[in-house]
Amino acid sequence: MDAVQLDNVSKTYAIGESQLRALDGVSLTVAQGEFTAIVGPSGSGKTTMLQLMGCLDRPDGGRVQVEGRDVTDLGPDARADLRRDRIGFVFQFFALVPVLDAFENVELPLLLAGIPEAERRSRVDELLEAVGLSDRAHHRPDQLSGGEQQRVAVARALAPRPVLVLADEPTANLDTANGRRIMEIMQGLNQRTGTAFVFATHDPRVVAFATRVVEMRDGKVVGERAGQGASPTGSPT
Amino acid sequence: MSSAEAPEIRGGLAFGPLWRIARRDLGRNRRRSLLSMLAVALGLALLIAFNGLINGVMDDMRDNTIRYDTGHLQLRRPDYDADSLSLRGSELVDDLDARLARLRAMDGVRVASPVLWIRGLMTGAEESVDLRLIGIDPESELHAPFRDALAAGDFLSADDRDGVLIGRRLAEKMGLAPGDKAPLAVVDAEGKLDEGLFTVRGVFDTGLIVYDESVALMSLSKAQAFGQARGRASAIVLLLDRADDAARLAATLDEPGLRALSWLDLNELLGYYLGTVKRFYWLLDAIVMLVVAVVIANTLLMAVFERIREVGILAALGMRGRQILQLFMLEALALGLLGCAVGIGLGLAGVAWLQTVGIDFGEEAMSGAGNLAMGSVMHGRIDLLQVLLLTLWTLAVIGLASLYPAWFAARMEPVDALRQT
Structure with missing residues (x-):
């Protein structure tokens, strides 16, 4: 079963009196376990596409399916439940809850999903270890570096064991080393868990990690190719 | 770990985690939270003291009239x-x-x-x-x-x-x-x-x-x-x-x-006067509560505007609108409860002082009291039921005042909230 499928999806934003067509009849399928990069210049529609895949927004036209289920017309609560249980997000701006420490940030989606405490603790510990932050579990975001915050965000995205993780420019605010580390972690988790990752990026070093590259321009998918799927050591797999 | 099994849809966020976030959010801007809490406390203390004073004045007037004038009952033609x-x-x-x-x-x-x-x-x-x-x-x-x-x-x-x-x-x-x-x-x-x-x-x-x-x-x-x-x-x-x-x-x-008249019959005018005074105090109560409501609504609106993107993050993580509403209302309720606790303490202390010492307005100031049996020293009386009602009213007003900011946060589309810088 595919993780997510867009079928002739369109989205238009009103900016003042003018209309901006952010997505224009896009069709795309992401299978489970894929590690897909969406590339393209600013304004090409990458972020809008991720938002529609993640049920953060609704399309003006076309259909969106998550795990084969049509989610196009779901109401706000049903979309919230779907995000909570099946979709993880990693944002450019780290997006941690500032009043919660690393452990609590990762635990939050599990609390929302009503996962019992013992299982929550086990999952959070496991994920913090996977991103190399076991010793920083009780630090708040303002006590963590940018790279560490983004690693917490990756752990949080994986906590509910989603079918799909959407990452919008996940390395844009990080230096090269930390950007690389994030991509290595995401790639490792993709391979270990089978969770599909879709990430939007400008950075060719990030694109190099993808097994599939989708190119966008002016709200349309204009090309697609197999990626290098760079290994954690930097060489293509 | 595997993403293959789909978890069941569960009940949502319990009180504990919501309270954890709300409590820490309140601690984020301590000065603002403290000032809001104090506004509630002073507002309620003022209400308790005002109403305690009017209780005492009314009791004194009634008791004085009975003691010096009407007695409990009169037999007249x-x-x-x-x-x-x-x-x-x-x-x-x-x-x-x-x-x-x-x-x-x-x-x-x-x-x-x-x-x-x-x-x-x-x-x-x-x-x-x-x-x-x-x-x-x-x-x-x-x-x-x-x-x-x-x-x-x-x-x-x-x-x-x-x-x-x-x-x-x-x-x-x-x-x-x-x-x-x-x-x-x-x-x-x-x-x-x-x-x-x-x-x-x-x-x-x-x-x-x-x-x-x-x-x-x-x-x-x-x-x-x-x-x-x-x-x-x-x-x-x-x-x-x-x-x-x-x-x-x-x-x-x-x-x-021969006709028997109770002190209630004999003090009809006093009763009317006391009723008027009470209505005036209700107006005063309403004004104080309005001020408290504005302070709370303002505090919460500021908190919402400062945290719009966080609201978007919470929504992206799967928090429902109702839960976001609960989160902000919980913050308001926490401020309200703390403010009410302090306000009750201050208010009761004020009325206790009025009860024992009182306020001496001086004879000249009271010379306009006309036929009312009012002394120049006014005392208060604590009425615990009244304190409870004023507290509940204050909490209800805080709840109402927090509804709009909380609703504003809850109804935002996650994508719009995330777009805020």
Whole structure:
């Protein structure tokens, strides 16, 4: 079963009196376990596409399916439940809850999903270890570096064991080393868990990690190719 | 880990985690949270103190009126004209001894004493003062409050034929002291002007302008003779064991030619006045609550605007609109509860101080009190039920005030919230 499928999806934003067509009849399928990069210049529609895949927004036209289920017309609560249980997000701006420490940030989606405490603790510990932050579990975001915050965000995205993780420019605010580390972690988790990752990026070093590259321009998918799927050591797999 | 199995949809966020986030959010801007909490505390404290003060003032007015004037119950002729203090024979109670004996034998009646009210005039060298002359049985416990308020000289005796007691303010106005002669004039039962020269036996100081300035007491027998009342009285005044029995006893005492009036009937005007005062205080309560509501709504709106992107993150993680609403309302409730706890403490302390010490507004300030039995020192009274109601009202107002900011946060589309910088 595919993780997510867009079928002739369109989205238009009103900016003042003018209309901006952010997505224009896009069709795309992401299978489970894929590690897909969406590339393209600013304004090409990458972020809008991720938002529609993640049920953060609704399309003006076309259909969106998550795990084969049509989610196009779901109401706000049903979309919230779907995000909570099946979709993880990693944002450019780290997006941690500032009043919660690393452990609590990762635990939050599990609390929302009503996962019992013992299982929550086990999952959070496991994920913090996977991103190399076991010793920083009780630090708040303002006590963590940018790279560490983004690693917490990756752990949080994986906590509910989603079918799909959407990452919008996940390395844009990080230096090269930390950007690389994030991509290595995401790639490792993709391979270990089978969770599909879709990430939007400008950075060719990030694109190099993808097994599939989708190119966008002016709200349309204009090309697609197999990626290098760079290994954690930097060489293509 | 595997993403293959789809987790069941579960109930959502419990109180504990919501409270954890709310509590820490409040701690994020401590100064603002503290100021908001203080606004609630001071608002509620003010409400409790204001209402406590008005409770005390109302109690004092009612108790003073009962103690110095109306008693719990009065027996009068049905057609007695209390406004003109009529001395017409048909409007006065006769057969006093038999009636008093019967009343005093009744269960629940502590004191029964006849009283004659006469409109009079005290003339001085420079001015004359209208006053109410009250003929009393000096031995009766009914007049203990005047006896207790004696500031100079002696109290009356039953056989005192030329003595009067006057209030301190009247004595000062007329330049009189115990032993001095005071000229009094009344219009008697036959409509003739009678004048007499009386000796000021004593001066009382009740602290109530209405009595200290315009009341003179003399023995009932002398008052009856002076006003040509022929052994009659304006009313028989009763003190009961329990004030609450007044209405019930009044119903049993009505008889042809005699009407029993409870202190509630007799203080209708006072009741009306107290009702007006209460309504004024409700308006004041509403204004204070409105200020509290604005402060809370403002605090929460600022919190929402500062955290729009966080709201988007929470929504992206799967928090439902209802849960986001609960989160912000929980913050408001926490501020409200803490503020109310402090406010109750401050308010009760304020009323306790009013109860024991009171506020002295000074006689001049209270000279406009007219016929109301108000002293210059106002006291408060704690009414715990009222405190509870004011607290619940305050919390309800806070809840309402927080609804809009919380709803604003909850209804935002996650994508719009995430777009905010």
